[in-house]
Each structure stands twice: as structure tokens, then as C-alpha cells.
Amino acid sequence: MSQTPNDPNDPQQPAEGWRHPPQQGWGQSASGNAQNYGQYGPPGNIPGAPYYQPSAPVAKPGSVGLRPLSLGDIFEGTFKSFKYAPLALVIPLLIVNVIMSVAGVRYFFYWMTHNVLPILEGINTADSYTIDSPSDLQQLFPPAFINSFWSLGLVLSLITVVGTFLTVFCYGMVSVSVARGIAGQKTSFTQAVRLASRKLGGLMGLAGIVSLLYVAVIVVFAATAVAMFNSVLTGSSLLVSMFVPFFFLIPIVAIAGALITVKLFAAPQAAAIESVGPLRALGRSWELTRFNFWRVLGILLLMGIITSIAVSIVSAPFQTFTPMGTADSLGVGEQGTPVEFEQLRQSLMGASWGLGIMSGITSALSAIVMAIVASLLYLDLRFRHEQLHVTIANESASGQQPEIPGSTAQASTMR
Numbered sequence: 001m002s003q004t005p006n007d008p009n010d011p012q013q014p015a016e017g018w019r020h021p022p023q024q025g026w027g028q029s030a031s032g033n034a035q036n037y038g039q040y041g042p043p044g045n046i047p048g049a050p051y052y053q054p055s056a057p058v059a060k061p062g063s064v065g066l067r068p069l070s071l072g073d074i075f076e077g078t079f080k081s082f083k084y085a086p087l088a089l090v091i092p093l094l095i096v097n098v099i100m101s102v103a104g105v106r107y108f109f110y111w112m113t114h115n116v117l118p119i120l121e122g123i124n125t126a127d128s129y130t131i132d133s134p135s136d137l138q139q140l141f142p143p144a145f146i147n148s149f150w151s152l153g154l155v156l157s158l159i160t161v162v163g164t165f166l167t168v169f170c171y172g173m174v175s176v177s178v179a180r181g182i183a184g185q186k187t188s189f190t191q192a193v194r195l196a197s198r199k200l201g202g203l204m205g206l207a208g209i210v211s212l213l214y215v216a217v218i219v220v221f222a223a224t225a226v227a228m229f230n231s232v233l234t235g236s237s238l239l240v241s242m243f244v245p246f247f248f249l250i251p252i253v254a255i256a257g258a259l260i261t262v263k264l265f266a267a268p269q270a271a272a273i274e275s276v277g278p279l280r281a282l283g284r285s286w287e288l289t290r291f292n293f294w295r296v297l298g299i300l301l302l303m304g305i306i307t308s309i310a311v312s313i314v315s316a317p318f319q320t321f322t323p324m325g326t327a328d329s330l331g332v333g334e335q336g337t338p339v340e341f342e343q344l345r346q347s348l349m350g351a352s353w354g355l356g357i358m359s360g361i362t363s364a365l366s367a368i369v370m371a372i373v374a375s376l377l378y379l380d381l382r383f384r385h386e387q388l389h390v391t392i393a394n395e396s397a398s399g400q401q402p403e404i405p406g407s408t409a410q411a412s413t414m415r
Contacts, residue, residue, distance in 0.1 A: 098360030205278030
């Protein structure tokens with residue numbers, strides 16, 4: 001017996017009241033009329049598709065990932081940079097700091113033994129002495145002692161100028177080494193010297209500008225010291241008129257110097273990597289820090305504090321060997337105490353070698369770390385504002401990397 005497909009008597013067909021409701025499409029009501037829901041797409045996920053699309057992995061051919069750097073990246077990059085250029089990062093600043101430190105400490109001890117010790121010797125051998133008038137002070141501090149401050153300032157200025165030129169060149173070596181390390185390129189000592197020598201004009205011009213600032217500060221302090229001593233010896237009121245403004249001026253100058261240092265910290269890196277002149281390098285550093293001043297200041301302060309603590313721990317055993325500690329142990333300055341001053345002079349000059357070397361090593365450790373941090377911060381600012389990390393990633397992917405990664409990238413307008 002044949003049955004129609006929709007025969008209600010067919011046992012396989014559900015009863016009328018139990019039939020499945022008709023299927024309705026998205027955007028249709030139960031009555032079958034389409035409804036307009038605007039621009040909403042289909043609900044739910046596409047079958048078989050993941051719930052999220054994972055981001056592409058960050059390229060990391062070298063010491064840090066090619067992306068804007070976090071504080072952790074800068075910490076990591078500071079230590080990993082040594083893997084790619086150990087000698088180029090350590091040797092230059094270590095040699096320069098030790099030589100300059102020994103020269104400065106030796107001359108300072110020489111100045112002390114020839115200008116300060118004679119005064120202490122006179123006090124020590126005198127039966128009695130009183131300071132009741134300016135003439136007593138003039139007898140205690142002869143004109144030769146006052147004028148010796150000028151020679152001290154002159155020699156220290158010369159050492160500072162030479163040290164600044166050498167240090168800025170070393171910063172150029174560190175900058176190119178860190179940049180190559182980010183791209184996964186190893187750098188030897190001689191290679192770093194050769195690459196930095198190509199930027200010699202910009203680096204030396206920058207060192208000249210910085211040296212003038214240092215010398216100006218030294219001259220101002222030397223002139224102030226001479227003027228204040230003269231006012232004491234003559235009994236004039238110049239000391240009182242200079243004392244308060246001078247010591248109020250010191251913190252103001254220190255704060256202003258710190259702010260300017262932050263704004264111009266990346267000038268050596270710009271001169272070494274971008275092949276620009278000294279004035280343009282200063283301008284580039286000022287421009288890059290325009291919208292990141294407080295971040296740069298915070299990172300430099302934090303790294304500086306951490307480095308200072310580490311250096312202090314290393315140098316703590318040697319801090320007892322100071323000229324004042326040696327003089328005190330021999331009773332210098334105590335009236336009537338017999339002291340062999342010739343022996344003291346020899347002891348101080350002999351101790352100056354060890355103190356100079358230790359001071360140079362500890363200052364070199366701090367300078368090396370801060371130079372690497374400054375280079376990473378400079379590259380980070382260019383990553384953020386000029387997409388330099390994209391350029392370096394493309395260079396690494398193409399296999400045709402320049403000797404200084406990113407050196408061919410043009411500085412773009414700050415965003």
C-alpha cells in the first residue's frame with residue numbers, strides 16, 4: 001500500500017503536534033520575515049577556527065628582541081651585550097679610566113705633599129700657635145699656598161680634557177658594539193676601533209664641546225676657592241657675601257647639570273651610529289628625549305644607583321687607604337706630636353699608585369655599564385619613534401646587514 005510522503009497515518013511521521021519547528025535563518029523571525037540588525041556579522045566563531053589569533057613572534061637575532069624595550073629588556077641587554085663584544089666593551093674604558101685616575105690622584109697627592117703638608121708640619125712643630133688676627137692667618141697660609149689652587153685647577157683641567165676626548169671615543173666604540181650585538185653580530189676590539197674611527201670627526205667635536213663645559217666648571221670653582229681664601233686672609237666681608245650664594249648655587253648647578261645630561265645623554269651614540277656632526281648629535285639627543293624625559297631619567301637613575309651600590313661593595317675593602325687616614329694615623333695636625341714628614345710624603349706618593357688604580361677600576365666598571373645602558377636607551381627611543389627595529393629586522397632577514405645595523409635608516413619626524 002503506497003503512502004504519500006506527508007501521510008499523517010504513516011507511523012514513521014511524527015504527529016502534527018510533535019513536529020520539529022521550521023529552521024529559521026539568522027536575521028529572520030519565527031514567522032519567516034527577515035529583520036534588519038544593522039552591520040552585525042554572524043554570531044559565534046567560525047567552525048574549526050581558534051578562539052584568538054596569536055601574535056607573530058618578536059624577532060630576536062641578538063641581545064634583545066627587536067621591539068620597544070622594557071626595563072627588563074634593558075637589564076637583560078646590558079649583560080647579554082658582553083656576549084657579543086666582551087673586549088670592545090671592557091678594555092677601552094678600563095684603560096682610559098685607570099690612566100686618567102692614576103694621573104689625577106698622583107698629581108693631587110703631589111699637590112698635597114708640597115702645599116698642605118708644609119702647613120701641617122709648621123703647626124705640628126710649633127710650640128704654640130694662635131689665630132687672633134688676619135696676620136696670623138697670612139702667616140699660616142702663605143701666598144704660595146693660595147696661588148697653588150690655580151696650578152691644581154690647570155692640571156686637573158688638562159687631565160679632564162684628555163680624559164673626555166678618550167672617553168667619548170670609547171663611548172663610540174661601545175655604541176657600535178651594542179648596536180651590532182642587537183643584530184646578533186659579534187664585534188672584536190680592533191673592529192670596534194675601526195668603526196668608531198670612521199666617526200672620529202663627530203666624536204671629537206662633541207668631546208671638545210663637553211670639555212669646554214668641564215673646564216668652565218673647574219675654573220669657576222678654583223676662582224671661588226682663591227677668592228674665599230683671600231677674603232679670609234684679609235679679613236674682608238667678601239667671604240660672607242660669597243658664602244651663602246655660592247653654597248646655594250651648588251645644588252642649583254648640580255640639578256641643572258643633571259637635567260642637561262639627561263637631555264644630551266645620547267649624543268655620543270648619535271654621532272657614532274648616525275654619522276652626524278657634533279651639533280647635530282646634540283640636537284638628535286635633545287629631540288629623541290623630547291617625549292621621554294622622565295622615563296630616561298628614571299632608568300638612568302635606577303641603573304646608576306644599582307651600579308654605585310655594586311661598585312661600593314667591590315671597593316669597600318680599599319676605602320681605608322686614604323691620604324687623610326694615613327695622616328691621622330701618624331698624628332699629623334696634633335700640636336707637639338713628633339711626625340716624620342718625609343716618611344709621610346713617601347708613603348702618600350706610594351699609596352697614590354694603588355689608590356689611583358683602584359679608583360680607575362671602580363670608575364671603569366660604572367662607566368662601562370652606564371655606557372651600555374645609554375646605548376640601549378638610545379636605540380629604544382629610535383625603536384619607539386622611528387621604527388628602527390623594523391629596519392634592523394629587515395636587514396637581518398635579508399642577510400645583507402651593514403657593519404653598523406640601522407646606520408642607513410633616516411631619522412624621521414618625531415611622533
